[in-house]
Amino acid sequence: MTDGKILIVDDNKSVLSALEILMQHEYSGVQTISNPNQISSFPNLASFDIVLLDMNFSAGVNTGNEGLFWLKEIKKKAPHTSVIMMTAYGAIDLAVVALKEGASDFILKPWNNEKLLVTVKSAYKLRKSQKEIRLLKQKESNLKQVINQDKNYIVGNSKALSSVLNLTRKVAKTDVNVLITGENGTGKELIAREVHRMSKRKDEIFIAVDMGSISETLFESELFGHLKGAFTDAKEDRAGKFEAAHGGTLFLDEIGNLSLQTQAKLLSAIQNRVVVRVGSNTPIPVNIRLVCATNCNLDQMVAEGLFREDLLYRINTIHISMPALREREGDILILADFYLKRFSQKYDKQGLRINNLAQERLMAYTWPGNIRELQHTVERAVILCEGNVLKPADFLLNPKSITPMDTGPATLSEMEQLMITNALSKHDGNYSAAAEQLGITRQTLYNKIKKMGVNGK
Known part of the structure; x- marks a missing residue:
């Protein structure tokens, strides 16, 4: 016996009794209705897995229109419930209409018990499978939201940053490849996520890959996937980053660190939008939005023969250059205050402020590590400070990076x-x-x- 719930709708009480007895041995919940008008007000209709529905209720009527009407009503209230139509008048065209309207199957009266049970069992399995698929899709959607959730923010109102964000908004609406360049710590990944967030792929996944951390021997496996047994540690089939990002955005960070050999393999995947898993000969089409980033001068690397010119053209349809923090006039103190509030809350040190002299020192610093360095500097100051006022001595800065005109x-x-x-x-x-x-x-x-x-x- 399964936990399935069955609802039987027929005006013939003998039919209801016979079906109820038959179904009780197979399903834990069986209920009957002799008047189809009760369907509209029937409680928890959507909780039923199967509805066995007669097609004719009025005496002398055998068109099946009544059954089709109530089929539509059931589908309105319980769109995922499987409905099996029953009639004593077999007609192929009527069965086709019922199936088009959403019926799962069709049973003729008088029925064969074994065939009827097989038909209901098939409909029940279909109902369960569809339910599992819906749950998996919901979990996938929730997982994508968690993965795509951006806990960092683009903070600042400088002209340099505003110019970048304006370009980002324009680019995001298209599906072109984007190359983001800039010094370490300038927020290149944040801009990549912003491109994804404002694109038509925003509800799909964003996959970020640090190319600098992938060894050359594992490059193909990580990006294109592999089959079980393709190499020593390949204990199961595995999809690569390209497949994982299918339908969404693939962000390749530090792309300037790739060798010429791996550049050639990447170029082929980007050009053809097809990958082949290691150990396989089967091409797998992929649909991705490609965003790359680097702190290298790729034009210079091309001139020196260290980076393929054709690959640069492929990834550089639109170029976004991230300004260094020292070039974002006015944003240093805004960012410092942003991180001060964040870490004050994190370390339960409320009411902290940065005094004027400390602010001047922060402004005078050139921030070679950019936003990342500022973030770590403020966090360290919050952790080590003993009072509510952060002074210059609380910020441990490299003296060599203090602006000479301000501190000399x-x-x-x-x-x-x-x-x-x-x-x-x-x-x-x-x-x-x-x-x-x-x-x-x-x-x-x-x-x-x-x-x-x-x-x-």
Whole structure:
């Protein structure tokens, strides 16, 4: 006996009794209706797996129109329930109409018990299979949403960033290949995800691949897949990144790190939109949106014979150049505040702020590691700070990357003023502590502050 639920609709009570007895031995839930008008108000109709529906209810009528009407009504309320039509008047054309309207099968009266049970069992299996497919599709959709969920944000309002985002919006509407270039840490993957998010493929998957981390021996297996037994560790069939990204976007990061040999293999897949798994001769068509990124100068690499010119043309239909953080005037403090709030919440240190001197130092820094370096610098400062105000000393920056015009005083007087300012900032305006650090008396420090007009707070 299965857990299936069966509903029988027939105006002949003898038919209802016979079918109910027959079905009770096979299915755990069997209910009957003698009046089809009850269908409209029948509770939980969609919970039934199978409905056995008579085609004629009025005396002397054998057109089947009544059954077709109620078939449509059932499909409105329970579109996924399998409906098997029953009639004493066999007609091929009527059966065809019923199947077109959504019926799963057709049974003639009087029926053969074995054949009827086989027909119902087949409809029940179909119902279960369709239900499983719907659940799998729902899980796939939910999985895609989780994978595509972007926990990072594009933050800033500088002209340089606005120009990039404007180009990104235009490109995203098309399906052309995109090459994103820029220094490490500038947010190339964020732009790639933005291209996907604003494209017609947004509901499909986004697959990111770090080409620099894939060894040459595993290149084909990782990107194109392999069959079981194709090599020593191939213990099962496996789809590659191209197949996994089918219908969505494939992002190949650090593409400039590929050898010429792997470049040739990649070019073939991109040109033909077909991959062949390792150990197989069967071509597999793939439909992807290709986005690539690199911090290398590919034009120079082409000139030096290190990168294939034909591959560059294939991936470079549209070129997006990411500006370095030092080129995004005004965005440094916006980003610093963004990460300050994020890490304050993460490490339960609410109410933190960056004082003016620290802000000036952040602005003066050239950020060779770009946004990634800024993020790590702010996180480290939040973790190690002891008060609610972050001062210059809380931000560990490489002195070699401080802008000379902002931190390289031209005179001894300017140098002295900078030292006093830093000392006061470090000790939160405490004159005695600052004087001790500078190796002078508190009165001498006070006199110099008065003369220079320095504010320690």
